[in-house]
Amino acid sequence: MSEGLIGTPVRRLEDAALLTGTARFVDDIEIPGMLECAFVRSPHPHAVIRSINSSAAMELPGVHAVFSYADLAPLLTKNLIPPDNPNLEFAETTKAIVLAEDEVCYVGEIVAIVLADSRYVAEDALTLVEVDYEILPAVSDCRDAIAPDAPRVHRHASNNVVAEFRTEFGDCHAAFANAAHVFNLSLKQHRGSGHPIEGRGIVIEFDAANDGLTAWSSTQGAHRVRNSLVDIFGLDETRVRAATPDVGGGFGSKHIVYPEEVIASGAALLHRCSVKWIEDRREHFLAAIQERDQYWDVEVATDTEGRLMGIRGSMIHDQGAYTLLGFNVPHNASLAVPGPYVLPNYQLDVTIATTNRVGTIPVRGAGYPEGTFTMERIMDLVADELGMGRDEVRRRNLISADMIPYELPLRARDGSTTQYESGDYPACLQKALDGSDFANFPERQAQARNEGRYIGIGLANCTKITGRGPFETGIVRIGPSGQITVHTGAMPMGQGIKTAYAQICADQFGVDPGNVKVIAGDTGTVPMGIGGFGSRQTVTAGSSIHLASIEVREKALKTAAHMLEVSEQDLELSDGEISVKGVPELSVSLSDVAKALSGAVGYPRPKDVPPGLEATVNFLPTGLTYGNGVHVVEVHVDIGTGGVEITRYVVVNDSGRLINPLIAEGQIIGGVAHGIGNSLFEWMGYDETGQPVTTTFAEYLLPTAPVVPNIEIIHHETPSTVNPLGVKGVGEAGVIPAAPAIMSAIEDALKPFGVRISETPISPPQLIQLIQKAQAKH
Amino acid sequence: MSMTPEATDRRSISVTVNGQRHDVDVETRLTLADCLRHRLGLTGTHLGCEHGVCGACTVLVNGNTARSCLMLAVQADGAEIATVEGIASENGEWHPLQKAFHEHHALQCGFCTAGILTSMVEFLQENPDPDEPEVREALSGNICRCTGYQGIVQAVLDAARRLRSPNQESSS
Numbered sequence: 001m002s003e004g005l006i007g008t009p010v011r012r013l014e015d016a017a018l019l020t021g022t023a024r025f026v027d028d029i030e031i032p033g034m035l036e037c038a039f040v041r042s043p044h045p046h047a048v049i050r051s052i053n054s055s056a057a058m059e060l061p062g063v064h065a066v067f068s069y070a071d072l073a074p075l076l077t078k079n080l081i082p083p084d085n086p087n088l089e090f091a092e093t094t095k096a097i098v099l100a101e102d103e104v105c106y107v108g109e110i111v112a113i114v115l116a117d118s119r120y121v122a123e124d125a126l127t128l129v130e131v132d133y134e135i136l137p138a139v140s141d142c143r144d145a146i147a148p149d150a151p152r153v154h155r156h157a158s159n160n161v162v163a164e165f166r167t168e169f170g171d172c173h174a175a176f177a178n179a180a181h182v183f184n185l186s187l188k189q190h191r192g193s194g195h196p197i198e199g200r201g202i203v204i205e206f207d208a209a210n211d212g213l214t215a216w217s218s219t220q221g222a223h224r225v226r227n228s229l230v231d232i233f234g235l236d237e238t239r240v241r242a243a244t245p246d247v248g249g250g251f252g253s254k255h256i257v258y259p260e261e262v263i264a265s266g267a268a269l270l271h272r273c274s275v276k277w278i279e280d281r282r283e284h285f286l287a288a289i290q291e292r293d294q295y296w297d298v299e300v301a302t303d304t305e306g307r308l309m310g311i312r313g314s315m316i317h318d319q320g321a322y323t324l325l326g327f328n329v330p331h332n333a334s335l336a337v338p339g340p341y342v343l344p345n346y347q348l349d350v351t352i353a354t355t356n357r358v359g360t361i362p363v364r365g366a367g368y369p370e371g372t373f374t375m376e377r378i379m380d381l382v383a384d385e386l387g388m389g390r391d392e393v394r395r396r397n398l399i400s401a402d403m404i405p406y407e408l409p410l411r412a413r414d415g416s417t418t419q420y421e422s423g424d425y426p427a428c429l430q431k432a433l434d435g436s437d438f439a440n441f442p443e444r445q446a447q448a449r450n451e452g453r454y455i456g457i458g459l460a461n462c463t464k465i466t467g468r469g470p471f472e473t474g475i476v477r478i479g480p481s482g483q484i485t486v487h488t489g490a491m492p493m494g495q496g497i498k499t500a501y502a503q504i505c506a507d508q509f510g511v512d513p514g515n516v517k518v519i520a521g522d523t524g525t526v527p528m529g530i531g532g533f534g535s536r537q538t539v540t541a542g543s544s545i546h547l548a549s550i551e552v553r554e555k556a557l558k559t560a561a562h563m564l565e566v567s568e569q570d571l572e573l574s575d576g577e578i579s580v581k582g583v584p585e586l587s588v589s590l591s592d593v594a595k596a597l598s599g600a601v602g603y604p605r606p607k608d609v610p611p612g613l614e615a616t617v618n619f620l621p622t623g624l625t626y627g628n629g630v631h632v633v634e635v636h637v638d639i640g641t642g643g644v645e646i647t648r649y650v651v652v653n654d655s656g657r658l659i660n661p662l663i664a665e666g667q668i669i670g671g672v673a674h675g676i677g678n679s680l681f682e683w684m685g686y687d688e689t690g691q692p693v694t695t696t697f698a699e700y701l702l703p704t705a706p707v708v709p710n711i712e713i714i715h716h717e718t719p720s721t722v723n724p725l726g727v728k729g730v731g732e733a734g735v736i737p738a739a740p741a742i743m744s745a746i747e748d749a750l751k752p753f754g755v756r757i758s759e760t761p762i763s764p765p766q767l768i769q770l771i772q773k774a775q776a777k778h
Numbered sequence: 779m780s781m782t783p784e785a786t787d788r789r790s791i792s793v794t795v796n797g798q799r800h801d802v803d804v805e806t807r808l809t810l811a812d813c814l815r816h817r818l819g820l821t822g823t824h825l826g827c828e829h830g831v832c833g834a835c836t837v838l839v840n841g842n843t844a845r846s847c848l849m850l851a852v853q854a855d856g857a858e859i860a861t862v863e864g865i866a867s868e869n870g871e872w873h874p875l876q877k878a879f880h881e882h883h884a885l886q887c888g889f890c891t892a893g894i895l896t897s898m899v900e901f902l903q904e905n906p907d908p909d910e911p912e913v914r915e916a917l918s919g920n921i922c923r924c925t926g927y928q929g930i931v932q933a934v935l936d937a938a939r940r941l942r943s944p945n946q947e948s949s950s
Contacts, residue, residue: 011880018888019876021822021862025889028821120807197826197834197923198889248824248889249923281827494887494924662883666925670886673926697831697921705917705927734926 005507006725009662012499013514014492023246026201026218027278034203034274035064037264038122040112040129041286042104045138045356045690046153049102049131052112057128062121065271066129068112069101072266077234081257082227083326090163093154094323094354098232098262104133105153105321106358107692108286113263115271119278138356140690142293142318145353153321153354162319162352163327167334169409170345172301175310179301183381184313187298188759189370191291192684193284194363195702196493198248200288201278202261204268212239213268214524217261220250220491221531222521228257229265237523244521250493251674252363253288255533256324260287285695290684291329291363293318294370298348300378306386306393310345311337311378317352320359327352329360329367332465335410335418336371336736340425340463340628341379341397356690364674365735366534368464373760376460376740380747390744391433394461398425405721420463420626422718428652429461432630435714436650441634449752454639455647456751458744459632460737466655466729467539467625467722473526474544476505476552477614480598482576482591484509484516489529490541491521495731496663497537501545503659504725508549509590510574528618535627535729538659543619543723551615556593559613562606563588563596625720627728629653631672631741637749639771642764644680644746646709654716656728661715664730669711671734677703678735679742683761750774791855795820796864804851810844811835813851814861822862822892826921833920836893837861843900862892865899874940875899875933884933886924894920898934906942910935 017023040052054066073079081096099110111131116122137151144150145160153160176182203216212235217225219242226242229235247254260277268275279288298313317330334348383393399406401424408418433439441457448455475487486505492498498520502513519525520541530540553573560578561568564586572581579587594613599605634648651668658664681701685693694700711734719726743757746767753774755767787806792799795818802817814820814837823846826834830848837846838860865873875895878884885891894917901908901916908916913934917927 012883014888015880015885018885018891019862019872019879019895020866021820021892023888024821025824027815027825030816120805195923196887196889197832197921198824198887199826247887249887251923281829281832494889496883496886666883666886666929669926669928670924671926674923696829697827698829702921702923703926704921705914705931706911708927710928710931711926 005503005513006659007657007661010499010503010513010660012496012663013502014496014498025198025246025248026203026216029203029216029245031203031205031274034276035115035117036119036122036276037267038114038119038126039110039260040114040126040131042107042109042111044104044133044135045107045140046136047104047133048136048155049100049104049111050134051132053130054112056130057114057125060121060125060128062117063114063125065115065267066112066125067267067270069099071270072099072263075233075266075269077232081259081262082231083323088326090323091157091161091354093157094162094319094321096322096324098259103155106356107690108283108358110259110263113267115267115275138690140355140357140686140688142316142353142355143295145355146316146351153356160354162323162354164349164351166347166349167410168347170310172310172312172345172347175345176301176312179309180304181302181385182299183385184299185377185381186758187296187374187377189294189296189373190683190760191363191369191678192682192700193288193290194251194253195284196249196251196253199279199281199284200254200258200260202264204265204275206268206272206274208272210239213265215240215242215261215265216245217242218247218254219244220254220493220533222491223489223523223529224531225257225261226523228262232262233266233269241524243524244491247493250532252291252361252366252533254493256289256361281697282695285700286692287358289324289359289361292320292360292684294330294333296374298374298378300382302382306382306388306396308341308343308397311343312347314349314351317350318357318360319352319354320357321354322359324359325361328362332367333370336368337375338408339372339375340399340461341375342399357686362533364671365732368462368732368736369675369678369739372460372462372736373740376737376744377758380744390459391438394429395426398429400426416623419623421623421721423626423628423654424716424718425461425628428628428630428654428716431714431716432459432632432650432652435652435712436632436648438632454637454749455634456637456745456747456749457632457634458741458746458748459630460741460744461628461630462737463626463628464535464733464736465624466535466627467621468534468536469540469621471618471620472530472537472540472544473528473616473618474541474548475526475614475616476545476548478552478590478594480591480595482589482594484511486516486518486545487525488520488541488545489526490537491532493532495667500538500659500663501542504542504546505549508553509576511576515576535731535733538727539621539625539723539729540619542659542727543621543725544617546725547619548615548617551617552613555609555615556590556613559593559596559606559609560588563592619723621722623722625656625722625728627655627730627733629733629737631737633741633745635742635745635749637746637767642767644767646676646742649709650712650714651734652714652716653733654718655730655733656720657717657726658715659725659727665713667730668713668734671732672711672738673703673708675735675738676708676742678760679739680761683763789852791852793854793857793859795859796861806850806852808851809847810849810851810854811846814846820861820863824889824892826890831921832890833897834890834893836896836920838896838900843897860896862895865895875937878933878937878940882929882933882936884925884929890920890922894922894930902938902941906938908938
């Protein structure tokens with residue numbers, strides 16, 4: 001196999017349109033006669049809807065319709081957005097609904113939709129729709145929610161516990177009984193929303209001839225949108241197509257099918273017109289998913305040498321008002337705790353609580369940041385308590401290279417075994433320590449302290465499950481024009497995966513990747529698809545495209561051998577031409593071959609070659625693949641202001657074989673920036689009644705250029721053994737160990753004060769408080 | 779705030795965008811961003827927050843950057859406006875910033891890119907030889923969620939070099 005293109009930093013094919021303003025995002029789509037919409041949303045965290053009066057709104061010129069549940073109900077098979085995992089058992093009352101019948105359970109929940117000539121008029125009309133609410137008591141904090149006498153999030157529920165589960169292996173009871181040391185830790189972990197700079201949006205193109213629709217959605221899962229609309233409206237697949245234009249970032253925010261998408265589709269079917277919904281940022285703050293709060297209480301047992309004997313404890317997870325996807329976040333968080341360490345005994349009891357806040361599902365990292373934060377905070381605690389180096393405690397506990405493949409006694413969500421199939425964690429740690437000059441930091445620190453500056457260094461390890469199946473289709477097709485196209489159900493949201501797929505495919509035909517067109521995220525061209533999440537697409541779709549490309553290449557060679565009347569072994573394929581080795585003038589182009597295989601009347605068809613120069617592959621990974629990483633961070637803390645400046649950031653990352661290092665590094669750096677946001681800036685605030693209090697980018701801070709340092713990346717490439725490309729996912733890698741590494745560094749800087757950090761994010765005022773509290777103690 | 783007759787007040791305005799004059803009849807409340815995008819079809823300018831923080835909608839009005847989400851179209855009456863569609867040269871050759879952004883992987887989803895390019899066009903005119911902290915400071919009014927800014931910073935520094943010595947392709 002030619003390896004010319006795999007591993008090379010090909011410049012992205014996506015860039016030209018984006019740099020010149022000719023890309024097409026969802027709001028750029030105009031359909032003749034299309035109406036725009038806006039949503040009447042609940043201003044209350046919890047209320048009963050007594051009545052809705054839209055007559056004043058309907059009188060406004062330019063308003064075409066106001067629909068609430070009563071209007072849309074006849075179209076719905078049921079008032080339910082199908083869950084991701086149909087086998088999941090959880091509190092019935094928290095099932096994701098299309099729109100409120102008579103009760104709203106979070107601020108921003110949809111009560112009605114307004115269709116108007118423009119968004120301006122639709123927003124005018126929102127103020128004229130009179131909704132009579134009876135305000136009910138609400139619960140905002142997930143710890144309060146599980147108290148027996150807490151107000152009910154859903155008024156007919158018997159309590160606010162959505163589900164409970166235990167993740168465990170080994171025998172914690174015995175481990176703790178025999179431990180040399182036991183320490184405990186309470187952590188508050190918070191992650192806000194994904195906040196892609198392009199918000200959510202959908203254009204429903206109504207197809208009167210077919211009484212159907214095309215949904216142009218800014219989504220991470222076109223097929224999920226299509227399947228949901230088919231299900232909810234009881235249509236068949238010929239009447240619904242979902243396709244994605246350019247998508248301006250996802251990060252989890254566009255993973256699910258939202259009520260807005262369904263309601264806008266229903267309004268289009270009911271009013272028989274095309275409808276556009278483009279959210280504003282306030283809507284994103286109110287009604288786009290978040291990852292939000294987890295409260296962990298854990299204890300750790302170690303031997304005299306600081307080796308882990310067991311971890312046990314409990315965690316409360318804030319699910320929000322509805323179960324939109326499943327329990328991915330708390331489940332992954334519980335699975336992520338062992339990470340790259342040998343943990344013989346483990347027991348975590350998880351309580352998932354519903355609250356009167358918007359629903360939570362994974363944001364980039366999907367619970368792995370939280371589980372990793374817990375484990376890495378434990379590592380630092382053990383090191384400090386036993387007077388051991390923070391690098392040393394990790395070294396002692398890492399799974400060694402000769403233990404790989406390493407089977408964890410845990411089951412993944414799909415019931416598959418959890419096996420770290422490849423990787424070398426001690427080597428990665430060492431590379432990170434060497435690359436960051438970790439050993440000499442105390443010297444620099446002592447010098448800085450002499451000058452009155454508080455600097456610190458921190459580190460953290462992680463593993464990340466990637467490449468979740470079951471599959472993603474890869475279709476490779478060469479048309480009579482000679483154009484090579486790739487079709488896949490995988491979903492680009494800005495990563496650059498079209499370039500990576502073009503590289504994988506072009507590699508087989510000796511052509512420039514620019515000669516391969518990648519069409520992704522369109523149910524009209526690929527019948528099945530899962531979507532973009534979980535660092536899965538290069539593993540699943542990439543492998544399918546790789547295998548399909550090989551199949552098409554073999555088919556082309558076989559056909560060319562027939563056409564040139566030579567043996568296949570005598571042929572070579574380069575630059576899209578198949579020629580007889582040593583006789584370049586004896587050749588056929590891929591276009592010639594495609595024409596031959598598309599069948600001309602009277603033309604002799606090559607024997608044993610089925611029609612069409614194309615192949616479809618649904619590669620089924622035999623297992624999940626695990627990436628890993630180590631982050632080492634240096635910070636300077638201003639003890640007067642509580643400001644934290646990140647002065648150096650070193651990443652060692654193993655995502656297996658890299659298709660395009662440029663794109664992989666972009667993913668890692670972007671992930672780290674997201675992790676910096678989670679650590680120091682991004683706080684989605686709610687008051688005690690469940691009213692959101694941070695609904696602009698002036699209140700909810702995203703990391704900006706001056707606060708994100710240059711990230712130094714050291715690659716460690718251990719090919720995966722469970723897919724033909726040897727790749728592991730990289731989309732979430734950068735975010736996962738960022739928070740614990742940063743907190744470790746801040747604690748190190750503030751060691752003279754004995755400050756301990758047990759929450760994310762941590763703001764300057766909070767740091768000042770911690771310093772003052774620590775000073776008061778001494 | 780209820781609907782008032784003023785909301786539908788209209789004015790005729792004339793704007794020159796990327797060298798081309800447009801006479802448009804607009805509602806007085808129409809933002810410049812919506813005018814550019816939906817009346818003039820220049821959809822390269824994007825809206826990320828509509829409250830003036832993210833910087834995605836930044837355009838040049840009479841050579842100065844402006845948040846087109848916070849400016850009304852009527853305020854631009856008579857102005858010369860440049861958008862991302864107009865920063866390449868007339869023969870279609872990319873601006874050094876565009877070339878450097880491509881070379882340094884300074885964009886991922888590309889939604890914030892137009893506003894960053896226009897902001898940096900102004901910045902490099904004012905400061906043709908910036909150092910890295912100055913570039914980062916100049917970028918502080920634009921939010922990018924994808925890239926972590928590293929590629930953007932490198933691209934801006936590289937573009938500055940290219941602009942100072944136009945014959946040099948890239949010094950990276």
